[in-house]
Amino acid sequence: xxxxxxxxxxxxxxxxxxxxxxxxxxxxxxxxxxxxxxxxxxxxxxxxxxxxxxxxxxxxxxxxxxxxxxxxxxxxxxxxxxxxxxxxxxxxxxxxxxxxxxxxxxxxxxxxxxxxxxxxxxxxxxxxxxxxxxxxxxxxxxxxxxxxxxxxxxxxxxxxxxxxxxxxxxxxxxxxxxxxxxxxxxxxxxxxxxxxxxxxxxxxxxxxxxxxxxxxxxxxxxxxxxxxxxxxxxxxxxxxxxxxxxxxxxxxxxxxxxxxxxxxxxxxxxxxxxxxxxxxxxx
Numbered sequence: 482x483x484x485x486x487x488x489x490x491x492x493x494x495x496x497x498x499x500x501x502x503x504x505x506x507x508x509x510x511x512x513x514x515x516x517x518x519x520x521x522x523x524x525x526x527x528x529x530x531x532x533x534x535x536x537x538x539x540x541x542x543x544x545x546x547x548x549x550x551x552x553x554x555x556x557x558x559x560x561x562x563x564x565x566x567x568x569x570x571x572x573x574x575x576x577x578x579x580x581x582x583x584x585x586x587x588x589x590x591x592x593x594x595x596x597x598x599x600x601x602x603x604x605x606x607x608x609x610x611x612x613x614x615x616x617x618x619x620x621x622x623x624x625x626x627x628x629x630x631x632x633x634x635x636x637x638x639x640x641x642x643x644x645x646x647x648x649x650x651x652x653x654x655x656x657x658x659x660x661x662x663x664x665x666x667x668x669x670x671x672x673x674x675x676x677x678x679x680x681x682x683x684x685x686x687x688x689x690x691x692x693x694x695x696x697x698x699x700x701x702x703x704x705x706x707x708x709x710x711x712x713x714x715x716x717x718x719x720x721x722x723x724x725x726x727x728x729x730x731x732x733x734x735x736x737x738x739x740x741x742x743x744x745x746x747x748x749x750x751x752x753x754x755x756x757x758x759x760x761x762x763x764x
Contacts, residue, residue, distance in 0.1 A: 497608040499744035501615070502634035502666075502732070503536065507648025509619035511640045512670045514543055516700070517616035518574075519718055523729050525575035526722070529611040532569065534579045536628040537618040538588040541581035547572055549580075556582040558602050559595035565602035577610075591752075600749040607745045612732075615748075620648075621655055629656065631751025634738050636666045636697070641677045650684045657692050664693045666737075668728065671702040695737070698728030 504517045514537075521533040535543040535555075544551060551570050557563035569579050582588045591599075606613075615628045629635050635656065639649045649667075656662035669678055678696050685692050701724065732738045 496742055497745075498740040498742050499607075499610055499613060500634075500732075500735075500738050500740040501613045501632040501744045501748055502636055502738060503615040503617050503629045503632040504636050504638060505617040505625060505629055505652065506619050506638040506645070507621070507650070507652040508640075508642070508645045511619070511638045511645055512700075513619065513638045514546060514616050516638060516668060516670060517614055518543065518546060519721070519725060520728070520732070521576040521614050522574045522718060523722055523725050524612055524614075524732065526719070527729065527733065529733075530609065531576035532579060532606065532610045532613045533572075533576055534613060534615045534628075535581040536615045536624065538581045538624050539583075540618070541583045543616055544578060544580045545583075547574075547578065549578065551580050554580040554582050555599070556588055559588065559591055559599050561598055565605050568602075569606075593753075596752040600752045603749040603752070604745060610745075611740065613744070613748060621652055625652075626655075626660065627751055627754070630660055630662075630754070631748045633741060633744055633747070634664075634666060635662065636668055638668050638670050639677050639681060640669070640671045646677050646681050646684075649681055653685060653692060653694075654689060657689055663691060664695065666695045666697050668697060669699040672699055673701060675699060697731045697737075698725070700724060700728075 504513050504520070506513050517533060521531045525531045533543060535541045537543075538555060541554070544554075549570065549572060551568075553563040553568050555568065558565060558568050565579075569577050572578050613632075615632055617625045617628045619625075637649050637652060639645050653662075653665050656665065667678055667681065669675065675696065678694070678699075682694055685694055
């Protein structure tokens, strides 16, 4: 009870505006984690303080892609073996990372006490960052919705594969029908035109007319991206900044992606709202 009251007091006292958004997808293999890293890098290069949260709690790989192997991660936060200052780490690219665990089943079924510890630690981040980007797991698992609904905005990554478009539609359908999400941002990855978005848009207009899709950018398929990922040479990605100018401009446009007071609190509350049983997300 004392911890609960302490958390509520902390949440009420949060004052600093922060933009929070999740990067998610219905299908795996769409380049979601690479895009999360690149968006973090390019926003940080604009002079903003950025935190990338690895929300793939069971199979974390953001740190692996970055060539970083931390001693502590989200699991140590959840079990009380570390504080958030010890878990959030620097990257060589101007932003910070909160790594998740890899192959730790307890993170997929966190007890209330574990989630409460994480929430109490997350509120300490108020004022430390301008933007928090959460790279979720792929699919429609409970932890995906925990992170997605804890953020102010959601960005769904779609590729030209028909399976990617259909799975993205399924994700958007659940976000609307179960959680009332009325606006979803879309990034097309590995695409030469907007056709995949047009197809997704037609599906949404036909069956989910209340939902508004906003295409915030198209990233072309580039062979050198794969090479850079394999070689972990993310510094070379700065050469691709022009491909992301439009996306970054839209994210930094506060009429689209608002920076709101209490954004960190909303992220923290997401851990308390989360229930492993699907469909029960209320405190």
